[in-house]
Amino acid sequence: MNGNIYHDKRAQWVVYIVFFVSLGLIPVMQADPFLLNQLAVFGIYGLLAMSISLCWGTGGILNLGQGIAFGMGAYGMAMTMQMQSQDPEFSPLPSFMSTNGLEQLPWFWEPFWSTGGGIFLALAVPTIFSLIFGALMFQARVSGPFFAIMSLAMLSAFYILVLDMQPYTNGANGISPRMPLEVAGYSLDPYSPAAYWLIFGLLFSLTVLAKLLNQSKFGQIVRALREDPERVRFLGYNVALYETLIYAISAFIAAVAGCCFTILIQYVSPDQFDVVFSITMVIWAAVGGRLSLIGAIIGAFLIQGSESYLGDQFLNSWHLILGFFFVIIVRFLPNGLAGLLEMLLAKRSRSSTEESPPHGRAKSPAAANAEKAGV
């Protein structure tokens, strides 16, 4: 076999199967509820890193404001869960609203009486917002670093807005629903294996869907415009439309992650809109490898895992280490750890086909690059 096994589709699916089967088996072997909850939170980080990888790796759109969709999703779910514990007749107002002087439930809280409607809004609002914001930006051909800065500005605008609207969002204190989410009479205990499997199932299905999307014609066009938007435009494609769509899809995944986050933590605060958190998502994807969906997920696991488990020894210097590591990755490994693996495998396949160099090296680096589908 010539060519890099890294680009072999069958090998990629084998990696997927091994990765997800081993993740799925964890609750069978490990029953500690707190550990399961923490691992499920890591799964959410994996979802976020994967969404960044889709937007930035596939589409070349560096989004420093993924926290907008994540935070909106998290707040939407928190509002849903909060309203589940309110009584429509005797105590229709969450207690923080009455302490802040509200007498009536604000109109935009009303739909959250219904669990289904609330979850629908928690997912739909961030997606529609991203469609509008993306369309505004991409139609004006704002791209590259400019888009990154604008997404960052938008994120910090939301941060101060949520912080400021104390009566409606409880400001810096955030919303902490008393009860776990209840769906169709079943209460979803955040420390149960069921919660873990919910997150795992979402991570699994969304990642597989994202990979199929990457391999579709849509994915190919999006990758093409990452390399050269002008040329794609000359070929007659509506570049802004494709950019907006991939940005909105990525935002939808982040919104799902936001919903799951509130289910697991039962707490939401403006920290979810924090600039540092959004850039941390980008760091996960960059370290794991932005071109590879699974690489980005592993990057999130690695960084958050080491923060939690090495954190005690390096508590003071953690950001110093993280910053240094990130600089090294950007400087020497722009495609992250997955890129490193790709390079190593390429070296191996080259040495194994050394006897027939013209055949083995028929592919130019550019051609190989164009073929790259992302693991």
Add this chain to the structure above:
Amino acid sequence: MDYSWAPLMGSLVLGLSIASIWLVAALGLTIIYGTAGVINMAHGEFIMLGAYAAYCAQAYLGTPFLLCLPISFVVVALIGLFFERVLIRYLYHRPLDTLLATWGVSLMLTQGVRMIFGSSPKYVQVPEFLSGNVSLGIMNMSSLRILIVLMTVVLIVGIWYLFYRTYFGIKIRAVTQNREMAASFGVNSERIYMCTFALGAGLAGVAGCLFSALAIVLPTMGSNYVVESFLVVVTGGGPLVGSIAASAMMGEFKSFFSYFFNSTFAQFLLFVLIVIVLRFRPNGLFANTAVRR
């Protein structure tokens, strides 16, 4: 309408003060972005380092406040020079990666300063003539804010002179417009980039020194300025005149909105307004059409 005119005029003067603060914070960023196209996410941390340089000079050497300004400039310019040499110069052709790498630098700087100086706030003393208020007829303004306005004007004139009236400035503008062509005329573009980056960092240091007197000095203070600085540069489009116009408009709008709503909601409105402006002028108000990269 019950609004009287005096407070509105007052808020316009306040807007000028806000604008000067944002502009002085964004000056270094403007020069670095305008010349080399580098998005320096560590800019806020350079401001923070300038503030700490002023604090150290005052606490350990007893330097008077006004002398801290050049000290901050030199210290932060040297730090900027160091990062340019070891990191940024390898990334000039990858603008998105400079953004990420400088974010890593900013993480390291924040944490490094926190480990050395601790998380408790530091204070910088200002001389007596700067701690009072000056009456401007319709309102009182702290003399420190007036100093910042004056310093901004001085710095702008200085930068204008450097860019448009010196031989070095000609070389900078030549490299900005066309790096290869300038290089073929014997301009060492790498050295120009290096000097510009150090100059931009130094200007951030001066801004930090000024802000150290305005607010408390904290390892995280940089993040208070970085988003606004970036918006000034992005809205302005890169050239110096763009940043001046953008910061003036942003400051006045912020102050104007704050007059009708509260200050946080004014900030939100301002950001939304900038998004809409960029929809119609995606390269900023004063896009430098001569730049080719």
